[in-house]
Amino acid sequence: MADKMADGVLLNHNQLHHDNDGIDRRGFLKCMAWAGTGAVCVVQGGVLRSFALNSPEAKRAKGQISFVQISDSHMGFNKPANPDVVATLKAAVDKINALPATPEFMLHTGDISHLSKPSEFDNVDQILKSARPQEVFFVPGEHDVLEDEGAQYRERYGKGTNGAGWYSFDKSGVHFIGLVNVMNLKAGGLGSLGAEQLEWLERDVKHRSHSTPIIVFAHIPLWTVYPDWGWGTDDSAHALSYLKKFGSVTVLNGHIHQTMQKVEGHITFHTACSTAFPQPKPGEAPSPGPMKVPAEQLRSLLGLTSVDFVRGKRSLAVTDSTLA
Amino acid sequence: MRKIRLVVAFAMLLLMAAPGPRRVWAATAPGSAPATAGGTSPIAPDKASAGVDVKMDNFSFTPQEITVKAETTITWTNRDDIPHTVTSTDQVFKSKTLDTDDKFTFTPTKPGTYSYFCSIHPKMTGKIVVE
Numbered sequence: 001m002a003d004k005m006a007d008g009v010l011l012n013h014n015q016l017h018h019d020n021d022g023i024d025r026r027g028f029l030k031c032m033a034w035a036g037t038g039a040v041c042v043v044q045g046g047v048l049r050s051f052a053l054n055s056p057e058a059k060r061a062k063g064q065i066s067f068v069q070i071s072d073s074h075m076g077f078n079k080p081a082n083p084d085v086v087a088t089l090k091a092a093v094d095k096i097n098a099l100p101a102t103p104e105f106m107l108h109t110g111d112i113s114h115l116s117k118p119s120e121f122d123n124v125d126q127i128l129k130s131a132r133p134q135e136v137f138f139v140p141g142e143h144d145v146l147e148d149e150g151a152q153y154r155e156r157y158g159k160g161t162n163g164a165g166w167y168s169f170d171k172s173g174v175h176f177i178g179l180v181n182v183m184n185l186k187a188g189g190l191g192s193l194g195a196e197q198l199e200w201l202e203r204d205v206k207h208r209s210h211s212t213p214i215i216v217f218a219h220i221p222l223w224t225v226y227p228d229w230g231w232g233t234d235d236s237a238h239a240l241s242y243l244k245k246f247g248s249v250t251v252l253n254g255h256i257h258q259t260m261q262k263v264e265g266h267i268t269f270h271t272a273c274s275t276a277f278p279q280p281k282p283g284e285a286p287s288p289g290p291m292k293v294p295a296e297q298l299r300s301l302l303g304l305t306s307v308d309f310v311r312g313k314r315s316l317a318v319t320d321s322t323l324a
Numbered sequence: 325m326r327k328i329r330l331v332v333a334f335a336m337l338l339l340m341a342a343p344g345p346r347r348v349w350a351a352t353a354p355g356s357a358p359a360t361a362g363g364t365s366p367i368a369p370d371k372a373s374a375g376v377d378v379k380m381d382n383f384s385f386t387p388q389e390i391t392v393k394a395e396t397t398i399t400w401t402n403r404d405d406i407p408h409t410v411t412s413t414d415q416v417f418k419s420k421t422l423d424t425d426d427k428f429t430f431t432p433t434k435p436g437t438y439s440y441f442c443s444i445h446p447k448m449t450g451k452i453v454v455e
Contacts, residue, residue, distance in 0.1 A: 115423065187411075228447065
């Protein structure tokens with residue numbers, strides 16, 4: 001476990017700048033391994049550098065757009081892995097409100113509720129009311145669409161969206177695409193986007209300039225993290241093929257309750273922590289269920305993600321922060 | 325055997341054609357199913373009426389495959405700390421969302437193979453062979 005810094009700076013602070021291709025992937029992975037000890041890994045001009053956490057270079061780049069991603073709040077979960085998901089979601093909101101610059105808005109990448117109960121959705125809404133960024137964009141997780149094929153989710157969070165709840169919007173010249181890959185899951189399969197959504201996506205991006213930065217957010221990872229545990233999306237390759245022409249694509253996911261990164265050409269994939277409970281690393285447990293840890297360690301395995309877009313560099317700074 | 329297959333196929337057509345919510349042959353509200361008599365033997369019991377238990381734990385149905393005689397009541401119990409469902413791949417039966425300790429029962433009346441999975445975690449699959 002990393003030691004706490006005397007000035008109270010957060011642990012496990014990863015910062016990834018994705019400027020262009022030519023990233024030394026092996027070096028990148030090695031650098032990510034140092035990140036747990038309090039280093040910051042930055043890619044500048046294609047070269048990997050690491051900085052001590054409290055150095056000036058490690059400070060978050062001022063971007064033209066900045067937002068926060070939270071995920072997997074699982075409101076209603078009350079088992080030993082975290083008997084109080086209300087407290088940890090509130091802690092995440094406190095963390096967001098304590099950021100030096102208030103993010104413009106938030107993304108919630110799903111599993112808002114644990115059992116799709118109205119009271120669970122109500123509780124999350126109530127807690128998010130005290131977040132400084134009041135605008136929140138959601139995509140559903142599989143726990144949000146139980147019993148009613150997502151009707152309640154769409155009623156609450158999907159106004160103006162298409163089909164099961166997919167949509168796109170623009171902020172400061174960045175094109176955001178919210179996808180739904182938790183509907184109509186097939187036995188033995190992974191996440192699924194489906195033909196209708198894929199057709200919509202192809203149309204949505206067809207006439208956009210390749211210099212438009214793209215941010216895609218969806219619950220289940222859009223790359224195959226670990227198929228045995230269903231951590232992937234059956235038909236994401238089609239989706240990604242429509243995004244091939246763009247110079248900067250960032251994919252933000254949740255579902256796996258841990259941070260993970262992958263860079264492939266112009267596409268950066270990133271998963272966020274849960275605010276409710278951690279899950280084991282791929283293959284390190286018999287199943288991907290809630291991972292029990294000593295109470296004092298729980299908050300160091302929960303967290304949120306800050307994203308800054310720096311115009312002109314075509315880069316996004318993706319910074320993970322834990323709750324403790 | 326062919327006649328039975330035809331009957332099963334016809335029955336499935338009827339079920340699929342029925343308007344409104346899908347009908348299930350046997351469904352129990354979570355938590356209200358009586359405990360099945362006998363143990364949790366995965367092997368077909370001698371008496372068709374004795375029940376068979378399947379548990380859900382660690383994202384698995386255990387036993388994953390069971391063979392039973394028709395009219396055997398199968399009871400699933402969720403022992404995992406995460407909700408699951410029991411969903412037939414051929415729309416023959418579907419449980420509500422089952423949280424920890426919730427139960428679901430199904431009593432097949434026709435021989436055949438019934439594959440099912442958890443609709444929340446689709447990698448979790450099981451099979452019932454009804455003789």
